[in-house]
Amino acid sequence: MNWRRLLPFLDSSVEQWATEARLLRWLTLVWLCMGLAMLFSASYPIAYATEGDGFYYLKRQLAFSGLGLLGFNLVVHTPLRHILRLSGLLIIVLLGLLVATNIPSIAEPINGASRWLNLGPVPIQPSELIKPLLVLQGALVFGRWQRLGGWRRLLWLGVFSAILVGILLQPNLSTAALCGIVLWLIALAADLPATYLGGTAVVGLLAACLSIGVREYQRRRILSFLNPWQDPAGDGYQLIQSLLAVGSGGLLGTGFGLSQQKQFYLPIQYTDFIFAVYAEEFGLLGGMVLLLLLATYATLALRVALKCRDPVLRLVAMGVGVLLVGQSLLNIGVATGALPTTGLPLPMFSYGGSSLISSLFSAGLLVRVAREASGAQVITLAAPRPETPLELPRSPAPHDPLPRRRTPPGSVRRRALR
Numbered sequence: 001m002n003w004r005r006l007l008p009f010l011d012s013s014v015e016q017w018a019t020e021a022r023l024l025r026w027l028t029l030v031w032l033c034m035g036l037a038m039l040f041s042a043s044y045p046i047a048y049a050t051e052g053d054g055f056y057y058l059k060r061q062l063a064f065s066g067l068g069l070l071g072f073n074l075v076v077h078t079p080l081r082h083i084l085r086l087s088g089l090l091i092i093v094l095l096g097l098l099v100a101t102n103i104p105s106i107a108e109p110i111n112g113a114s115r116w117l118n119l120g121p122v123p124i125q126p127s128e129l130i131k132p133l134l135v136l137q138g139a140l141v142f143g144r145w146q147r148l149g150g151w152r153r154l155l156w157l158g159v160f161s162a163i164l165v166g167i168l169l170q171p172n173l174s175t176a177a178l179c180g181i182v183l184w185l186i187a188l189a190a191d192l193p194a195t196y197l198g199g200t201a202v203v204g205l206l207a208a209c210l211s212i213g214v215r216e217y218q219r220r221r222i223l224s225f226l227n228p229w230q231d232p233a234g235d236g237y238q239l240i241q242s243l244l245a246v247g248s249g250g251l252l253g254t255g256f257g258l259s260q261q262k263q264f265y266l267p268i269q270y271t272d273f274i275f276a277v278y279a280e281e282f283g284l285l286g287g288m289v290l291l292l293l294l295a296t297y298a299t300l301a302l303r304v305a306l307k308c309r310d311p312v313l314r315l316v317a318m319g320v321g322v323l324l325v326g327q328s329l330l331n332i333g334v335a336t337g338a339l340p341t342t343g344l345p346l347p348m349f350s351y352g353g354s355s356l357i358s359s360l361f362s363a364g365l366l367v368r369v370a371r372e373a374s375g376a377q378v379i380t381l382a383a384p385r386p387e388t389p390l391e392l393p394r395s396p397a398p399h400d401p402l403p404r405r406r407t408p409p410g411s412v413r414r415r416a417l418r
Contacts, residue, residue, distance in 0.1 A: 011073065020304050021370035027297055028072070028348075028363040034290075035348035036061060041257045042277040043270035043351060057270060057351050064353035068360035075364030080313065080372055083365070087136035094133060095159065097126040098166040115170050125354035127167045127175050128345075131182075132362040134163065135323055138183045139315035142190035164207075173211050173218060174342030178327060180204050186319045190311065225340040238273070241266040242335050245276040253283030271350045272343055275335040291332075298325045301366055307373040317373075320366040324359060 014022060036058070043057035053059075075083065100106045101114050116123040141148065141156045160183055167176040184204070188197055212218045220235045228236030228243075245261035248254065259280045262269045269277050279287050301321030308314035324347050331346040333339035345352055347359040 013077075017371055018373075020300050020307075020373075021367050024297070024300050024304075024363070024367045024370055025076075027293065027300070028360070028367070031293060031297075031348045032065060032069075032360070035346075035350075036065065037256075038274060038278050038349055039270060039351055041259065041281065042262050042274050044257075045263055046270065049264075060353070061351055061356065064356045065360075067353075068357040071357060072360040072364040072367075075361060076367050076371070078368070080316070080365075080368050083368075084136060084140050084312070087133050087140065091130065091133040091137050091159065091163075094126050094130040095163055095166065097124075098130065098163060101126060102166065102169050115172055122353060125352070127170065127172055127179075128352070128354040128358045130163060131179060131323055131358050132320070132365060134160070134179055134183060135186070135316060135319035135362065136365070138186045139190075139312050139319055142187045142192060143310075143312035143315045145190060145192060168207065168211055171211065171215060171218075172343060173208065174330075174344045177204075177208060178323075178330065178344065181326070182319055182323050185322050186315050189315055189318050221341045225337070228337070238267050239337055239341060242273050242276040243337055245273075245280040246336055249280040249283040249286075251284050253279075253281045253286055256281055271345055271352065272331070273335055274349050274351075275332050275346055278349070279335070294325050294328055297321070300370075301325070304366065304370045304373055308369065309373075313369050313373060317366055317369045320362045320369075323362055324366075 014025065017025075039061055040055070040058045044054040047056040047058075048054035097117060101117060104114070106117065115125050115127060117126065137156070138160070141153075145153070164176050164180055167179065184197065184200060187200070212222065224231060224235035224239065228239040230236060232240055241261055245259065245266055248260065254260070259277045261280055262277050266273055266276060275290075278290070282289075298321055301317055305314045305317035305321070308317060327344055328347055330339060330342065331344050331350075334342055334344070345355045348356065
């Protein structure tokens with residue numbers, strides 16, 4: 001492989017890609033640049049106050065962006081069949097890391113949840129890294145469902161269930177729900193039997209209700225979502241401050257870097273509620289631009305899926321589109337009060353190395369599918385060769401003498417006898 005292709009702005013092969021692949025690549029880069037600029041604005045006050053460096057979170061996010069872009073370009077230039085072969089092994093490894101987050105002596109609890117592991121100086125979040133692998137393995141299993149034996153079906157259904165339960169035990173209901181919805185929609189697109197889909201949906205709803213019934217803080221989140229002004233200084237404080245930020249933006253916003261709610265009014269303003277800062281600084285018009293970007297991304301993902309002849313590639317494209325665009329809409333819904341407060345980050349915008357690398361890896365998968373779906377299928381048509389080739393008579397050249405008419409030998413004898 002040409003190593004220059006791993007650098008996003010030195011890849012000369014982009015001109016040969018299909019239109020959808022090029023558009024998706026540029027949309028991903030624009031999305032990432034918008035997110036980095038917004039992260040700088042949202043995190044500067046808290047970074048300066050707590051770390052003494054207003055660029056602290058931006059510099060770390062830039063390092064994660066470099067790693068993510070290397071992975072993005074590596075995926076884009078790697079045949080998807082090779083990535084699919086590794087997805088099963090990688091998902092088992094991340095399942096082991098996911099189980100480790102529930103061990104108190106290994107995990108690092110933050111805000112009452114054990115979702116991170118310290119592998120060296122940088123903490124990782126297995127529940128974020130496992131998302132694109134769930135899309136890959138889900139597409140591989142459900143796309144070849146009819147060809148799989150019964151024991152292999154049960155094996156992978158058990159692995160998927162273990163992953164969702166492991167995320168629920170962290171606890172992380174929002175990520176578990178998102179992963180479950182993505183897998184269910186992939187199975188729906190693969191045309192699995194309705195009894196399987198209906199039974200899985202019922203089990204998922206029961207698991208969500210059980211988690212909400214057992215954990216009191218999740219119940220408080222739902223109640224505060226229904227009426228945040230009932231407890232404005234407690235459970236409803238975060239949502240109220242987010243709504244104030246979104247409403248203060250007006251039509252055109254206050255301007256880049258001029259948000260007031262990020263000045264220690266809005267909690268976790270550079271992660272889960274970064275869209276509220278974005279809406280305050282860029283207003284309704286900026287929010288519509290971001291929604292237009294998401295709509296364009298979803299449309300291109302759907303076009304790529306419709307072009308695929310291989311059912312596995314089709315399901316990968318649909319799964320990545322649902323994962324990136326669906327998670328973005330859920331985050332925006334939380335920030336605007338349309339959905340209960342969850343811990344889902346906004347892809348490409350929210351601070352976090354695991355989330356950013358996972359999002360860029362997923363985007364790379366979609367671009368790779370777009371490249372393979374638009375590739376021409378070369379068919380060799382070999383004409384059957386005859387056993388004895390026929391030779392056509394050679395036409396005489398203009399300067400050649402006219403061919404003489406051959407007389408049978410017997411005719412000369414008969415003429416002499418006469």
